[in-house]
Amino acid sequence: MPEDTRHPLKLLILGGTGEAMELARALEDDARYDPVYSVAGRTSNPRLPDLRCRTGGFGGVPGLVEWIRAEGTHIIIDATHPFAARISANAAAAADQAGCKLLALRRPAWTPEPEDHWRSVPHMAAAAQALGDTPKRVLLTIGQLELAAFCQAPQHHYITRSVELPETRPPHCLCLTQRGPFQLEDELTLLREHHIDTLVTKNSGGEATQAKLQAARQCGVEVIMVERPLLPRANHETATPQAALALLHQFSAGR
Ligand SMILES: NC(=O)c1ccc[n+]([C@@H]2O[C@H](COP(=O)([O-])OP(=O)(O)OC[C@H]3O[C@@H](n4cnc5c(N)ncnc54)[C@H](OP(=O)(O)O)[C@@H]3O)[C@@H](O)[C@H]2O)c1
Structure with missing residues (x-):
């Protein structure tokens, strides 16, 4: 792990998907980042990474903005499910209001094969x-x-x-x-x-x-x-945890 004397990048990972977990696990023990992993609390036994975790809604856009400001979050990573439209919209609005980066991790939709009905x-x-x-x-x-x-x-x-x-x-x-x-x-x-x-x-x-x-x-x-609901565009969008991680490393190196 490269040694870095700067303050770590503060991340909020909006999770609840396999991809969110994969990204979160890749950030465990990486001193360049200070991530918080957040789940809605819908399932009684959610999969959680070995990171600081929080559970439950923020209280809409105002609550999320307040949370981000209190934490000094640099980047929100929206790694929620493609059907979780409300939290994605909230994340986009809150990132805008609080002036932090938004990185959306969105897996591509399935498309039919010729033999499919x-x-x-x-x-x-x-x-x-x-x-x-x-x-x-x-x-x-x-x-x-x-x-x-x-x-x-x-x-x-x-x-x-x-x-x-x-x-x-x-x-x-x-x-x-x-x-x-x-x-x-x-x-x-x-x-x-x-x-x-x-x-x-x-x-x-x-x-x-x-x-x-x-x-x-x-x-x-x-x-x-x-089919999927319409989701807000994010400045930075990736399809895989690996691509999201590469982008985070770029952000970290470019500070
Ligand atoms: N919808 C699906 O088909 C589906 C499938 C698999 C997994 N999931 C996961 O389950 C979670 C909830 O999905 P949903 O469809 O209920 O979402 P949603 O309709 O977009 O969100 C409803 C509310 O739940 C809270 N919330 C959602 N995700 C959150 C998170 N990661 N951390 C903290 N609060 C969160 C927010 O409350 P506040 O407004 O109070 O902040 C949000 O406004 C998401 O994390 C999603 O990735 C969803």
Whole structure:
């Protein structure tokens, strides 16, 4: 590790994704940085790095600005999930107001292969509607918070997979609690055992949960793909933790 006598760069990592963890772990024991890793506190047993960590919302943009100013944060790293639109918008506004850098770590969206049967929809209500009237056997890999939309389509049989058990769920529903990454063989078994004909998923991107798309392709399962919300542009955007780390090193060296 290069010796550096300057004050370390103070970082706020907005986490909750595998990429955020990978970046955070790469910063452990690096004296050039003084990072804080932040999670929303949605899951009861979140994965956390060996860094200073905090849990829970900041209280909107004003709370985040106050927190950044109190800490003297130099760079906010928005490494949240691509569907976590509110915190990304807050991070952009707060960085602007507090005059600190914003680095967004955004994994690319998935795109269909020629053999895929995908239908893209803009939100969860549209996904429930796209299932149609004829009863289907549907795998929902959309997390536990947005299942209510499928209560409007009770004619289908659902299998849900999420990290925590959902509070609200549609009727005729079997809930599985599992945390990725998932392997292709397991995804094939899941689709076959439950005779799934339709998969509803968010276009999260990334490798940890993409095996289900490969399994759907192999089994001829239709995919209803909920596309990403619009996220604010950041001055600095990278697609991988490695690229984010390289950029941080540039910032650190250029001070
Ligand atoms: N949405 C998904 O599909 C999904 C999937 C996997 C993981 N996650 C992770 O779960 C977390 C919450 O997701 P969400 O969809 O509820 O986000 P969201 O709708 O964008 O955020 C809602 C509120 O939760 C708080 N929050 C969100 N992320 C935070 C963080 N990293 N640290 C501190 N506070 C945070 C903020 O509260 P205040 O306004 O009070 O600051 C924010 O306004 C994110 O960290 C995200 O990366 C989300």
